Amino acid sequence: MTVSTHSGRPRSRGLLASAALLVTAAMALVPASPAAAHHGWDGFETNDLVYIAGTVSSEGIWGDPHSLFDVTLDAQLPASTPDLPIPEDLSGPEDSIRVEAALAYDGPHDELEIIIAPPWWSSSNGLNRELEVGERFQGVGYINSTDDGLFRPVAFWYGDDNAPVNQVIGNTLPVRAPLPGAAQASDEPADVPSTVEDPVEMAPPAQGANAAADSGSEAWVVWAVFAAVVVAAAAGSVFYVRHRTRQDERDQDA
Known part of the structure; x- marks a missing residue:
């Protein structure tokens, strides 16, 4: 035994x-x-750039894989994006003209949940702190395909001085969709996918021009x-x- x-x-x-x-x-x-669908741009209506404006209405969650907070929208929005400084990475005419032409949000919600890149990405692209409740927020981006109360910007502006923050990797929109209310040029595809990646799927960047790759x-x-x-x-x-x-x-x- x-x-x-x-x-x-x-x-x-x-x-x-x-x-x-x-x-x-x-x-x-x-x-x-692989990340869930909402982590990438595929889960959003990338053919329709939307402009929103309002004030931050929640302390939010700041960290990986995304930061989240709420914005109460202004009662009245301009017809399209006002004159705002375009982030340098989106300043090319193919992208900046689309950001500037984004139509104002006309959905059913008075408040939207905003999902942005994690702090390590945003801090190197214009936002090095958490946004405060009551702070001014403007953004151009996309409404989620399955949750119309979720908004993800390609660029946003915060504070009284409208500081710009880039939210895409590289220098192009996820999709260069047709301009609203304008016929697409005959020599330009109607829907041009880009090579833009989702910041959440990358490790924090090292130094150097090719750090992301x-x-x-x-x-x-x-x-x-x-x-x-x-x-x-x-x-x-x-x-x-x-x-x-x-x-x-x-x-x-x-």
């Missing part, structure tokens, strides 16, 4: 160690899975190495359990 009890312990410990390893690996891999490549390498280590560790655990089981059986036979 003593031999049997002793021989069962290494096997049990080995099985528990293997299970713990696999559970830990699965939990670690969860953040690497480099960080993305490095992330793939890190996860590939991690996956290889997990597979090797799992295989080693299985081998260990089988080896100890056979050894215990030999000891019992002896």
Whole structure:
């Protein structure tokens, strides 16, 4: 009986160690899975740029993967985007003209939930703090496809001095949609997708002009190495359990 009890312990410990390893690996891999649809631009009406204006009405949530807060809209909005400083990355004529031509929001809500990039991105593009309740907010962006109370800006302006904040990576809108109320030029596609990425799907940028691309490549390498280590560790655990089981059986036979 003593031999049997002793021989069962290494096997049990080995099985528990293997299970713990696999559970830990699965939990670690969860953040690497694709983000939910609302994290990307695909979940928004990117063919319709909308202008909103109002005041921040909640303290919000500031952090990864996105910052969220509410804005109570002005009772009266201008017909389209007023004269505001365009963020430098969107100052090209193909994009700035679309931002400036965005029609004012005419939806059913007096208050909208605003979703923006995480602080590490916004802080390097014009906003280095949390917005305060009662602070002026203006934005041009998109209404969510399934939640018409959710607004995501491509650019926004805050405070009395209308400080501009870029919310896209690169220098182009997610989609260069046709201008409102204007026929599309014959030599320009009606809907031109861009290569703009979602800031939440990138690691905080390192220094240098190609930091965003480099960080993305490095992330793939890190996860590939991690996956290889997990597979090797799992295989080693299985081998260990089988080896100890056979050894215990030999000891019992002896």
